[in-house]
Amino acid sequence: MAKATLVSLANALGVSRQTISNAINAPERVKPETLARVQRAIAEAGYRPSAAARQLRTRRSMNLGIRMIPGADGINGSIYDRFLHSLAEAAQERGYRLTLFYAASDADEIEQYDQLLDVADLDGFVLTGTHRDDERTAWLLERGVPFAAFGRPWSDDGDPFASAHAWVDVDGGAGTEEATRALMAQGHRRIGFLGWPTGSGVGDDRRAGWRRGLSHGPLADDASRAAAGELDIQTEDGVARGADGAARLVGAGATAVVCASDSLALGALAALRSLPPGTPPPAVVGFDDTPVAAAIGLSSVAQPIESVARQIIAVLTHGLGGRDDGTTPEPPRHVLLPAAFVERTPHALGAVPAAPSP
Amino acid sequence: MAKATLVSLANALGVSRQTISNAINAPERVKPETLARVQRAIAEAGYRPSAAARQLRTRRSMNLGIRMIPGADGINGSIYDRFLHSLAEAAQERGYRLTLFYAASDADEIEQYDQLLDVADLDGFVLTGTHRDDERTAWLLERGVPFAAFGRPWSDDGDPFASAHAWVDVDGGAGTEEATRALMAQGHRRIGFLGWPTGSGVGDDRRAGWRRGLSHGPLADDASRAAAGELDIQTEDGVARGADGAARLVGAGATAVVCASDSLALGALAALRSLPPGTPPPAVVGFDDTPVAAAIGLSSVAQPIESVARQIIAVLTHGLGGRDDGTTPEPPRHVLLPAAFVERTPHALGAVPAAPSP
DNA sequence: ACAGCCTATTTGAACGATCATATCGTTGTA
DNA sequence: TACAACGATATGATCGTTCAAATAGGCTGT
Numbered sequence: 001m002a003k004a005t006l007v008s009l010a011n012a013l014g015v016s017r018q019t020i021s022n023a024i025n026a027p028e029r030v031k032p033e034t035l036a037r038v039q040r041a042i043a044e045a046g047y048r049p050s051a052a053a054r055q056l057r058t059r060r061s062m063n064l065g066i067r068m069i070p071g072a073d074g075i076n077g078s079i080y081d082r083f084l085h086s087l088a089e090a091a092q093e094r095g096y097r098l099t100l101f102y103a104a105s106d107a108d109e110i111e112q113y114d115q116l117l118d119v120a121d122l123d124g125f126v127l128t129g130t131h132r133d134d135e136r137t138a139w140l141l142e143r144g145v146p147f148a149a150f151g152r153p154w155s156d157d158g159d160p161f162a163s164a165h166a167w168v169d170v171d172g173g174a175g176t177e178e179a180t181r182a183l184m185a186q187g188h189r190r191i192g193f194l195g196w197p198t199g200s201g202v203g204d205d206r207r208a209g210w211r212r213g214l215s216h217g218p219l220a221d222d223a224s225r226a227a228a229g230e231l232d233i234q235t236e237d238g239v240a241r242g243a244d245g246a247a248r249l250v251g252a253g254a255t256a257v258v259c260a261s262d263s264l265a266l267g268a269l270a271a272l273r274s275l276p277p278g279t280p281p282p283a284v285v286g287f288d289d290t291p292v293a294a295a296i297g298l299s300s301v302a303q304p305i306e307s308v309a310r311q312i313i314a315v316l317t318h319g320l321g322g323r324d325d326g327t328t329p330e331p332p333r334h335v336l337l338p339a340a341f342v343e344r345t346p347h348a349l350g351a352v353p354a355a356p357s358p
Numbered sequence: 359m360a361k362a363t364l365v366s367l368a369n370a371l372g373v374s375r376q377t378i379s380n381a382i383n384a385p386e387r388v389k390p391e392t393l394a395r396v397q398r399a400i401a402e403a404g405y406r407p408s409a410a411a412r413q414l415r416t417r418r419s420m421n422l423g424i425r426m427i428p429g430a431d432g433i434n435g436s437i438y439d440r441f442l443h444s445l446a447e448a449a450q451e452r453g454y455r456l457t458l459f460y461a462a463s464d465a466d467e468i469e470q471y472d473q474l475l476d477v478a479d480l481d482g483f484v485l486t487g488t489h490r491d492d493e494r495t496a497w498l499l500e501r502g503v504p505f506a507a508f509g510r511p512w513s514d515d516g517d518p519f520a521s522a523h524a525w526v527d528v529d530g531g532a533g534t535e536e537a538t539r540a541l542m543a544q545g546h547r548r549i550g551f552l553g554w555p556t557g558s559g560v561g562d563d564r565r566a567g568w569r570r571g572l573s574h575g576p577l578a579d580d581a582s583r584a585a586a587g588e589l590d591i592q593t594e595d596g597v598a599r600g601a602d603g604a605a606r607l608v609g610a611g612a613t614a615v616v617c618a619s620d621s622l623a624l625g626a627l628a629a630l631r632s633l634p635p636g637t638p639p640p641a642v643v644g645f646d647d648t649p650v651a652a653a654i655g656l657s658s659v660a661q662p663i664e665s666v667a668r669q670i671i672a673v674l675t676h677g678l679g680g681r682d683d684g685t686t687p688e689p690p691r692h693v694l695l696p697a698a699f700v701e702r703t704p705h706a707l708g709a710v711p712a713a714p715s716p
Numbered sequence: 717a718c719a720g721c722c723t724a725t726t727t728g729a730a731c732g733a734t735c736a737t738a739t740c741g742t743t744g745t746a
Numbered sequence: 747t748a749c750a751a752c753g754a755t756a757t758g759a760t761c762g763t764t765c766a767a768a769t770a771g772g773c774t775g776t
Binding site: 066 | 410438443447455457628649
């Protein structure tokens with residue numbers, strides 16, 4: 001039996017193809033009685049509209065583009081997995097598919113946009129890792145291409161909540177602030193920060209959170225704020241760099257370290273473990289709450305990735321002419337989700353908690 | 359200026375649309391002189407064929423489907439990231455795009471196949487994590503849908519190299535065997551295995567490798583082979599389970615542990631670290647060589663994921679009617695790639711090697 | 717000189733949907 | 747009663763490409 005099409009269905013039912021099309025795309029235009037008949041026929045024939053034919057006529061593909069980044073070190077990168085996962089699930093629920101593409105650089109990513117829009121009529125893009133002066137957002141905005149970003153616009157001028165494009169982000173700064181306060185509550189008085197070189201937006205935000213944390217509570221005096229200067233380390237990401245940096249922080253008298261990533265934190269743990277016996281082990285907090293952190297009992301700041309993905313898809317697909325247009329309320333175009341400080345007892349590869357395994 | 363199409367180009371050049379089409383798809387049919395003229399015009403106009411129109415006519419989409427699995431614990435899962443990455447890159451090089459979809463179960467995955475084939479005309483699929491009695495491969499074979507699997511067919515009957523479908527896999531067994539021998543060379547005499555319950559194909563293969571390793575060299579006597587029985591633990595994956603299992607193995611006298619995953623190994627390390635002081639620390643070997651292993655100095659068995667991805671794309675796209683058909687030699691339909699034992703000095707979160715960070 | 721056969725190119729039809737517009741029958745209103 | 751307005755359905759054209767078959771012209775061979 002040949003595959004069902006609008007025409008074959010129409011002939012079988014004795015109606016016109018447009019009626020079937022309407023039954024699918026604009027049911028309110030069809031008499032309820034006819035509608036029911038058509039729907040039954042569709043179900044019986046297992047009819048599914050051809051995406052290609054639709055796309056040719058409407059210039060919409062129901063496909064969203066997402067770049068596969070040249071993954072970081074795989075420790076922090078493992079949350080990208082979760083992100084993709086949730087993205088795919090959320091997109092699917094709304095009838096969209098995800099087109100995965102690879103780009104080595106931002107410039108290359110733009111080139112891919114250009115191609116994919118022309119060739120495959122992608123309906124929109126999901127951006128990740130926005131940064132200062134992001135040429136990608138500028139390019140997309142200029143052409144009026146729909147997109148939503150994981151990451152707020154990091155420009156100095158202007159409120160991100162007034163941004164021209166939609167974004168969803170996690171308030172990392174609030175996360176490190178919470179972590180810092182928790183450390184203070186534990187009695188720590190010299191709390192260092194181990195982060196990336198300034199200028200990265202994301203990194204600066206996490207650093208600022210730590211600073212805010214320090215400026216409250218018992219450390220809110222000038223002296224300790226000055227001390228913060230020497231307890232603030234800038235380094236590239238990576239386990240080895242984390243070990244380096246942590247050693248320097250401890251040398252400067254830190255008793256606790258807040259890190260910009262779990263990679264750095266993992267390195268820090270390593271370094272601190274080789275301290276001379278008798279030294280009380282400094283406390284370490286990571287960022288991203290990767291499975292590794294959970295595994296070795298490292299405290300960390302968790303991002304609600306699944307929620308980010310869902311909201312990105314929501315705001316992106318809304319206004320793309322989705323089926324249920326008008327019925328669903330407009331999702332917010334700028335969302336800052338809270339991060340959660342996950343405190344763990346530092347058994348650090350010592351005792352493993354009796355966690356239920358997956 | 360409106361977007362260029364075959365017709366607009368044809369009019370501008372004073373030739374017919376089919377000539378342009380031929381210049382693109384079958385250049386040998388066009389007179390070299392005309393070809394050059396057309397190619398220049400294409401470049402100048404920035405013409406790009408519409409995927410939708412093509413797809414409508416040819417019923418091919420130049421899209422390959424790949425399922426986003428509901429990720430494991432993220433430790434082993436981080437290699438899936440690398441896999442997707444390489445897959446996207448390799449596909450792109452051959453003019454294919456990747457469609458990412460989500461499926462909660464194998465049955466759901468089949469349902470997705472069915473839909474995606476009907477609606478989006480996907481040209482083929484990449485399967486991961488094949489297992490015994492895989493209903494997915496059966497379904498696809500039955501319908502003649504092109505696909506290639508990461509993972510050999512794990513049926514007992516018959517040679518995997520005679521399999522009806524294409525696959526690429528890594529010889530994990532050879533990897534654990536090599537690891538086991540290396541441990542023996544270091545002087546270990548009681549080497550345990552910490553793996554998954556039998557029946558999983560992949561896991562059994564790794565266990566078999568360990569067994570093969572034992573049966574060679576100084577342990578090749580009956581007594582030790584019997585001992586192997588009590589040094590063989592079956593457990594679900596996960597860090598906590600790894601800690602449990604390792605403790606039991608050490609209790610049974612093991613001085614070294616070969617694991618079926620880095621998750622298990624991580625747990626094992628944790629458990630072994632809390633041994634009474636004075637006990638010489640048992641050696642641990644993981645599997646997958648995840649970034650975590652590298653970070654904490656855990657020896658592990660590495661899979662050449664990038665190569666797997668490239669070969670999968672190669673064998674899958676070959677024979678899909680790609681452009682350069684006939685010119686490229688047929689890639690092998692069944693590929694078993696070697697795993698590599700990566701030996702690390704067990705500094706285990708003690709000293710961190712001065713590795714260049716990414 | 718003409719059939720026959722290449723090579724290079726053109727033409728008509730089709731893929732399966734949606735858009736814009738037309739038709740039909742019914743109802744409401746002047 | 748005539749005519750406008752409306753709801754429901756039907757028709758023609760179109761999106762941009764490829765397939766299949768047709769055409770035009772040049773060359774060969776007898």
